[in-house]
Amino acid sequence: xxxxxxxxxxxxxxxxxxxxxxxxxxxxxxxxxxxxxxxxxxxxxxxxxxxxxxxxxxxxxxxxxxxxxxxxxxxxxxxxxxxxxxxxxxxxxxxxxxxxxxxxxxxxxxxxxxxxxxxxxxxxxxxxxxxxxxxxxxxxxxxxxxxxxxxxxxxxxxxxxxxxxxxxxxxxxxxxxxxxxxxxxxxxxxxxxxxxxxxxxxxxxxxxxxxxxxxxxxxxxxxxxxxxxxxxxxxxxxxxxxxxxxxxxxxxxxxxxxxxxxxxxxxxxxxxxxxxxxxxxxxxxxxxxxxxxxxx
Numbered sequence: 183x184x185x186x187x188x189x190x191x192x193x194x195x196x197x198x199x200x201x202x203x204x205x206x207x208x209x210x211x212x213x214x215x216x217x218x219x220x221x222x223x224x225x226x227x228x229x230x231x232x233x234x235x236x237x238x239x240x241x242x243x244x245x246x247x248x249x250x251x252x253x254x255x256x257x258x259x260x261x262x263x264x265x266x267x268x269x270x271x272x273x274x275x276x277x278x279x280x281x282x283x284x285x286x287x288x289x290x291x292x293x294x295x296x297x298x299x300x301x302x303x304x305x306x307x308x309x310x311x312x313x314x315x316x317x318x319x320x321x322x323x324x325x326x327x328x329x330x331x332x333x334x335x336x337x338x339x340x341x342x343x344x345x346x347x348x349x350x351x352x353x354x355x356x357x358x359x360x361x362x363x364x365x366x367x368x369x370x371x372x373x374x375x376x377x378x379x380x381x382x383x384x385x386x387x388x389x390x391x392x393x394x395x396x397x398x399x400x401x402x403x404x405x406x407x408x409x410x411x412x413x414x415x416x417x418x419x420x421x422x423x424x425x426x427x428x429x430x431x432x433x434x435x436x437x438x439x440x441x442x443x444x445x446x447x448x449x450x451x452x453x454x455x456x457x458x459x460x461x462x463x464x465x466x467x468x469x470x471x472x473x474x475x476x477x478x
Contacts, residue, residue: 183252185219195426196234234426248285253300269298269458274322275302275310275323279420284323300462310323310450311330324447326381336460339447341422342444344421344435345364345417345418345437346424346428348413358438367416368397369418370409371406371417
């Protein structure tokens with residue numbers, strides 16, 4: 183569990199110093215823990231650069247699996263201690279990028295919400311609203327889809343979608359970029375992007391216009407970042423995904439000339455889980471990362 187917590191904290195913070203603060207450890211202790219983890223796995227999880235840490239492809243695979251595993255281990259530890267929860271909720275996130283920070287946030291919330299157990303239902307990320315309507319999940323963290331059925335919802339926070347490119351890319355010399363720039367560029371995005379996210383992006387950037395854009399879809403965040411680093415396109419990424427990758431100085435982030443592209447996050451829940459959802463939502467609103475102030 184310590185190894186997984188360290189890996190998730192490092193991915194979120196982007197440096198051993200910042201991860202040490204969130205873990206309440208010393209920086210040398212975090213560095214030793216990372217070296218120990220990589221030795222156990224026989225693989226490098228992070229690349230060390232003068233500006234911070236970036237996740238390797240092996241690290242990307244570890245973080246994807248660690249999200250659910252850490253929550254399951256915490257639940258197993260609780261059951262071994264014979265401390266049955268008063269309330270259990272199944273939570274799904276529409277945007278898979280939330281799984282980079284959500285497990286750590288849930289773990290840190292356990293002391294403040296001791297009677298609430300949260301199970302991540304990642305298998306329903308493709309259709310969180312449908313999972314709510316069919317009672318397969320109790321609470322959903324939504325970005326673009328509309329809840330269906332007899333459910334309630336509330337606004338939580340927003341993250342910013344930024345445009346990440348190589349420092350040598352022609353658009354990198356500009357302070358901001360335009361819609362026309364995006365029409366001429368190759369846009370890099372995840373092959374796992376939900377249809378609702380793609381529709382939201384087009385509406386948020388181009389309004390009612392439907393320009394023909396050039397997309398290259400890649401399966402992993404690291405692949406998207408590497409292709410952008412090579413100067414082969416512009417990646418549209420959440421600020422908390424982009425932040426750690428900008429620290430090496432090889433990549434830069436730019437906004438549209440119309441201002442920050444903010445994506446709203448909402449919490450939706452079945453009415454039978456209203457109290458638990460509101461407590462969870464209040465806690466999550468205070469723990470979601472917001473690094474955009476450091477990106478520009």
